[in-house]
Amino acid sequence: MTKRQGRLFFIICTFLTAAAFIGMTIHSHSRFAELTNEDKLTPAVISGKDIWHKNNCINCHTLLGEGGYYAPDLTKITQQRGTPYLTAFLKDPSQFYSEEKHRRLMPNPNLGDTEISDVIAFLDWVSHIDNQGWPPRPIIVSGTTIPGTDVGQPATQASVSSDPVAQGEALFRSSPPACNACHSVVPGTNLAGPTLAGLVTRATAIIASPEYKGEAKTPAEYIRESITHPSAYLVPGAMYSANNQSFMPDNFITDLEPGQIDSLVAYLETLK
Amino acid sequence: MRYRSQSVAYWYFAVAMCLFGLQLVFGLLSASKYLGPDPLLDFLPFDKTKAIHTNLLIVWVLTGFMGATYYVVPEESRGEIYSIKLAYAQLVAWTLMGVTAIVGYMFGWTAGNKMLEQPFPLKIVIVVVMLMFLFNILMTIKRAGRWTVTEGVLVAGLVLAAVLYLPALIEYDNYTVSIFYRWWTIHLWVEGVWEMIQGGLLAYLLIRLSGADREVMEKWLYVIVGLVFLAGILGTAHHYYWVGVPYYWLPIGGLFSALEPLALLGMAMYAYFAMRRSGLSHPNSLAVHWTIGSAVFTVFGAGLLGFAHTWPSVNKWTHGTLVTAMHGHGAFYGAYAMIVMAIISYTLPSLTENRKVEGNNIGYWAFWMQVMGMFGMTLSFGTAGIGQVYLERILGLGYLDTQLKLQVHFLMLIATASVFAIGAAFFIWDFFRNAPKSISDSRISEFGPVIDSNNGGLLYQKR
Ligand code: HEM
Ligand code: HEM
Ligand SMILES: [Fe+2]
Numbered sequence: 001m002t003k004r005q006g007r008l009f010f011i012i013c014t015f016l017t018a019a020a021f022i023g024m025t026i027h028s029h030s031r032f033a034e035l036t037n038e039d040k041l042t043p044a045v046i047s048g049k050d051i052w053h054k055n056n057c058i059n060c061h062t063l064l065g066e067g068g069y070y071a072p073d074l075t076k077i078t079q080q081r082g083t084p085y086l087t088a089f090l091k092d093p094s095q096f097y098s099e100e101k102h103r104r105l106m107p108n109p110n111l112g113d114t115e116i117s118d119v120i121a122f123l124d125w126v127s128h129i130d131n132q133g134w135p136p137r138p139i140i141v142s143g144t145t146i147p148g149t150d151v152g153q154p155a156t157q158a159s160v161s162s163d164p165v166a167q168g169e170a171l172f173r174s175s176p177p178a179c180n181a182c183h184s185v186v187p188g189t190n191l192a193g194p195t196l197a198g199l200v201t202r203a204t205a206i207i208a209s210p211e212y213k214g215e216a217k218t219p220a221e222y223i224r225e226s227i228t229h230p231s232a233y234l235v236p237g238a239m240y241s242a243n244n245q246s247f248m249p250d251n252f253i254t255d256l257e258p259g260q261i262d263s264l265v266a267y268l269e270t271l272k
Numbered sequence: 273m274r275y276r277s278q279s280v281a282y283w284y285f286a287v288a289m290c291l292f293g294l295q296l297v298f299g300l301l302s303a304s305k306y307l308g309p310d311p312l313l314d315f316l317p318f319d320k321t322k323a324i325h326t327n328l329l330i331v332w333v334l335t336g337f338m339g340a341t342y343y344v345v346p347e348e349s350r351g352e353i354y355s356i357k358l359a360y361a362q363l364v365a366w367t368l369m370g371v372t373a374i375v376g377y378m379f380g381w382t383a384g385n386k387m388l389e390q391p392f393p394l395k396i397v398i399v400v401v402m403l404m405f406l407f408n409i410l411m412t413i414k415r416a417g418r419w420t421v422t423e424g425v426l427v428a429g430l431v432l433a434a435v436l437y438l439p440a441l442i443e444y445d446n447y448t449v450s451i452f453y454r455w456w457t458i459h460l461w462v463e464g465v466w467e468m469i470q471g472g473l474l475a476y477l478l479i480r481l482s483g484a485d486r487e488v489m490e491k492w493l494y495v496i497v498g499l500v501f502l503a504g505i506l507g508t509a510h511h512y513y514w515v516g517v518p519y520y521w522l523p524i525g526g527l528f529s530a531l532e533p534l535a536l537l538g539m540a541m542y543a544y545f546a547m548r549r550s551g552l553s554h555p556n557s558l559a560v561h562w563t564i565g566s567a568v569f570t571v572f573g574a575g576l577l578g579f580a581h582t583w584p585s586v587n588k589w590t591h592g593t594l595v596t597a598m599h600g601h602g603a604f605y606g607a608y609a610m611i612v613m614a615i616i617s618y619t620l621p622s623l624t625e626n627r628k629v630e631g632n633n634i635g636y637w638a639f640w641m642q643v644m645g646m647f648g649m650t651l652s653f654g655t656a657g658i659g660q661v662y663l664e665r666i667l668g669l670g671y672l673d674t675q676l677k678l679q680v681h682f683l684m685l686i687a688t689a690s691v692f693a694i695g696a697a698f699f700i701w702d703f704f705r706n707a708p709k710s711i712s713d714s715r716i717s718e719f720g721p722v723i724d725s726n727n728g729g730l731l732y733q734k735r
Contacts (some may be wrong), residue, residue, distance in 0.1 A: 003487060006494035013502035017528075021505050024524070027453070028517050033514045036448045046445050053384030059319035065592030067386055070305065070318045072671035075594055079692045102672040103308030103679075122447075129448060132522065134514035135665065136588050142670035163565045230403065239375075 035130045048105050051168025060106070063126060065134065070107065073139045078124040080138065082186060083117075085169035090116045096170055102142070138186050142173060168267025171260055179264075185271050192246060194235050196272050199223060206233065223265045228253040238253075273622040273709075274344040279352035280360065282623040283582040285616050287367050289700045291332035292609075294374075296693045298325040301728065303689060306675070306682040316378065323389045329604065330387065333372045334433075336612030337469055338366075338405055341426060343619050345409055348423035351416030354408050370396045370600050373705050385450070387458055388440045390628045395441055399557060407678025420492035422479070424495060426472030432465040435598065448516035455511045462506040462603070465573075470566070470611045471496050474539060477563045477618055482545040483556045483704050492542055499535035503528050510582050514591055522584045529582045531537040533575035535733075543567035558631030562614035569610055570644065573602025595657030602650040605642050624706035638698035645692025652688055656681035690694065 032038065052058070060071040093106040100134050111119065129167050135196040172179045186253065203219035214232040216222035225232050230246035241247055252261070273279065301312075302321040309316065327368040346353055353359055373394050376382065382389045390398065409427055413419050419427075440457045444450040475493045479486055509525025543564050554560055577599040590596070621629045656678045664674040 001491065001495075003491040003494065006491040006498070010494045010498035010501070013498040014505070017502055017505040021508065023519070026450075028521075029449075031518050032446060032516070034447060035518070036446055038446060041445060046572075049445070049447055054382070056319045056323060056382050056384045056388050056389070058319070058384055059322045060388075062446075062592035064451065066511075066515070067592070068319065068322050069594050069597055070302075070322070096338070097672070099309040099313070102676065104305065104310065104318075104672075104675070105313065105558065107313050113294070126447060129516040131516045132519065134588060137665065139664060140668060140670045142672040149673045202670060 016257065037125065037128055040125055042120045042121065045123040045125045046089065046122075047115075048118035048120070051119045051172070053124055053125055055109050055111075063123075064129070064131060072140045073135065074123055074126075075135065076127045076138065078120065078127045080140070081169065084118050085121055085122075086167040088163060088166035088170075090119070097142070103180075107257075124128045138184065140180070140181075140184070155244065164263040164266040165270055166267075167260075168263035168265070170262055171256075172267060192216075194237070196268055199268050201272050220265055220269060223268050224261060227256075227261055227264060274618075275352050276302075276453050277356050277359075278346050278619075279623060279709060280344050280353065280356060281619060282605040283337040283363055283653050284335050284342060285619075285623075285703070285711070286708075287363065287428055288332045288339060288612065289616075289703050291328050291335065291370065291482060292696065293700050294690075295325055295328035296331060298322075300686070300689060300693065301325075303686050304354045306518035306685070307679065312499075316503035319363075320380075321571060323382060324374050325629065327377070327388055327389060328370075329609075331366075331373075333604075333608045333612060335370075336364065336519060340473055340612065340615040341405075341409060341430060344424055344426060344473070344522050345412055346416075347419045347508030348476070349418050351412060354411035354415055354554035356426065358404060358408045362401055364370045365397065365404070365659070366401045371680055385440075385454060387412050389634070392441070394517070395523065397620075398437065399434070399441070399462070402437070405616040406431055406434060414477075420441075421485075421493060421518070422470075422475045422486075424470055425468050425475070425493055426730070428464045429472060432468070433461060436460050436465060451515045452512070452517065455508050459511055460505070462503060463507060463529075466608060468534070469499045470570070470578075470607055471539060473611050474543065474563065477559065477614055478543060480548040480558070481551040481552075481560050481563060482546040484549055489542075489546065496535055496538045496542060499538055500532075503531035503535060507532050510587065513584050513587055527694040530579060532582075533571070533579050536571050540571045554675070555629045556618060556631065558635045558639070559614060559618035561636070562610060562617045565639065565643060566606060566610035566614050568703070568733025569606030569646075573599065573604075573606040575652065585652045589661050590657065593657050593660045593665070594653050595661060596659050598650050598653035601646065601653060603720065605646050605681055616703065620703065620706075622709075624708050627706045630708075632702070634702045638695050638702060641691055641695025641698065643695075645688050645690075645695055649685060649692060652681050656685070 052063075056064075057074075058067040060068045062069065062075075063213075064075050064152075065073060073120045088110060090109060092108055094108065097105055101104040117124045183196045185196050188196060193233075200219045203216075203222040206220070207216055207222055212233055214225055215220070217226045222233075226248075230250055231241070231244060234241045234246055235243065247260035256264075277449055295657075296355060298321045302314070302325055305318045305321065342353060344361060373390055376391060377389065381391055383391050383395075387629070388395075406427075413423070413427070436457050439453040442453070444453070448700060471493055475489050478484055479489050505528075506524055507529035510529040512521040512525060538705040544567075547560070547564060552560055581587050581599065617631065617635065621627045659678050659681065660674055663669040664671055667675075
């Protein structure tokens with residue numbers, strides 16, 4: 001090979017691949033609107049994006065898997081946590097997590113109310129981007145799904161917000177033992193216990209069915225009963241119960257205040 | 273040093289070394305926050321230390337590239353730099369920009385886009401400084417009326433690096449589009465045009481250190497750069513898998529990025545064969561260490577560790593974990609930090625007073641402690657990352673609980689990073705130990721490049 005041929009190789013490689021790359025880029029632009037739901041790109045979402053950048057969230061968190069590795073990925077966070085919870089969290093993260101326990105904590109971003117709702121709108125828009133189904137399995141902020149181990153010990157007692165739904169969601173992660181150690185709120189993801197997504201719909205059907213022998217008349221009562229008397233009705237599944245005894249702990253009736261159970265029920269009722 | 277104006281390179285290297293030291297301070301600060309709790313949480317939290325760490329890296333490596341270019345171009349084109357004043361003015365503006373950016377980040381002045389955090393006014397300053405630089409270099413070549421392929425590749429890499437920074441100036445409302453073009457800068461830099469720069473510097477060093485035939489070296493340089501672009505341009509797609517683009521980017525990205533290590537392997541073989549021809553007879557064996565080290569560590573950090581997670585079905589699980597940090601460190605260090613230190617080691621005997629060409633013990637300690645330390649750091653990040661993928665991504669353990677399980681890896685990271693930092697401190701100390709030769713000093717070095725090269729004609733040119 002001569003130097004001239006070497007140069008020719010370089011020129012051909014570069015131009016061919018660059019042309020293909022630009023061609024696909026142009027084609028991708030014709031698809032972005034649909035893949036990213038550009039019609040839902042409201043002013044609130046755009047302002048939320050600016051807040052996301054201005055506060056440098058990207059250098060702790062990953063979003064769509066890109067950013068810092070110091071804090072959890074937030075791609076699907078709004079599908080795991082409701083707006084009331086996220087609002088209360090962003091007002092003061094230290095009320096929800098303890099630096100002593102997890103050795104790291106999100107500093108208070110000091111955002112105003114509209115800023116908070118905008119950044120949540122932005123994260124919600126991101127969570128609906130059609131990104132080939134990534135992550136392949138939900139990435140959870142805290143909690144264990146490995147029963148029988150000491151990981152994911154109860155966090156500190158949470159609660160600042162007066163909103164029962166936010167309180168309930170915080171309790172869901174922290175009540176001893178943490179509910180999310182066994183339950184996900186993602187449709188189809190069953191851990192040690194069944195997913196609690198769509199609970200209200202399911203509860204209505206269960207109450208109406210002849211198998212049901214409990215005392216609940218409404219979905220809310222059913223949820224309360226599931227927490228206070230787990231064995232009153234057993235969700236079918238060999239890994240959920242044995243000898244008519246649920247594997248879900250029955251200490252909640254004594255270890256939780258009645259008000260806390262109220263907030264848990266309020267929160268679980270919101271899971272669609 | 274055969275041209276007086278080459279001595280501006282010293283001041284670029286000096287700035288680069290200061291920023292390198294500072295980069296490591298912020299790296300260690302970031303790593304210590306993994307262990308927590310963080311006493312600086314409200315004042316200098318992780319996001320700030322990380323942004324400063326990565327920005328300092330990019331700035332010092334670019335400073336090193338510019339210094340290297342000011343050294344290489346006069347020699348290759350056989351003429352003094354067009355304007356020494358402009359070269360110094362450019363360095364001052366560049367340094368001020370860098371310092372302003374860092375202080376700005378501390379006080380929350382940021383554009384908050386990963387690795388492109390520079391606020392808009394500073395981005396403009398960067399563009400202006402790049403234009404000053406390129407003008408000065410191109411005018412030097414024009415005035416000399418002569419250029420070689422080696423410097424051509426080097427300068428073309430720098431021109432393209434400046435061009436590819438331009439997409440970073442534009443803001444997009446759609447986050448997916450903004451990610452799409454962020455990679456035109458970041459990926460096409462590190463896996464495209466910066467590799468051209470590395471290739472050009474490698475060719476320059478190898479020709480001088482080994483006496484290899486220029487015609488042969490430059491022929492293969494073309495082939496290597498051709499391979500870099502063949503794989504690297506479409507390889508950009510390995511960052512597009514999960515961000516909201518059409519499906520076809522997945523197989524394209526997997527296939528082409530998997531070819532990228534070929535070019536890197538080519539570079540290592542290039543270095544190996546060049547050195548084998550002449551043996552390790554060159555007196556500046558420290559520079560030989562850094563040059564070969566860079567070629568080999570690039571194959572490890574970029575080629576091997578990049579390849580490990582570039583296929584979509586693997587990347588699906590490792591995306592955005594500490595596995596990426598493992599690769600980022602190994603790759604950036606081998607390809608860019610080491611090539612800058614190679615050129616510094618090679619030029620230092622001619623840029624400073626009373627320095628032995630052979631180098632000294634401190635120089636070798638600096639080399640080996642850095643290489644060992646960085647190897648240990650990639651191991652620590654790598655094992656932490658694999659643990660994270662398994663516990664968090666596969667078993668579904670909570671993110672925070674997983675990180676608690678990785679504490680021992682973080683301790684290992686800090687231990688190996690300390691070895692690395694000591695090696696770096698040796699290098700920096702060794703750099704500043706001897707005073708620079710002043711620019712008015714017209715003596716031509718008795719050591720340094722003049723006796724180094726033996727490739728016909730070029731060498732014995734009289735000024
Ligand atoms: C004392 C030595 C060093 C320590 C302790 C250190 C530590 C760190 C830490 C903790 C991060 C943040 C990762 C995260 O987001 O969680 C980081 C990021 C990074 N560091 Fe270092 N670092 C050191 C030296 C270096 C060197 C020498 C280089 C390159 C030559 C480098 C290149 C990078 C890069 C490219 C990133 C961004 C990685 C990414 O976001 O994917 N670091 N480093
Ligand atoms: C000198 C060359 C290289 C350098 C300096 C480098 C550096 C980096 C850095 C800093 C990142 C993190 C970027 C970010 O998230 O913002 C990254 C990501 C990545 N690199 Fe490289 N890289 C190099 C070569 C390669 C090669 C040759 C391959 C493949 C064979 C590769 C595969 C990847 C992949 C797949 C990711 C994405 C990781 C993820 O999904 O989180 N890299 N690289
Ligand atoms: Fe890449």
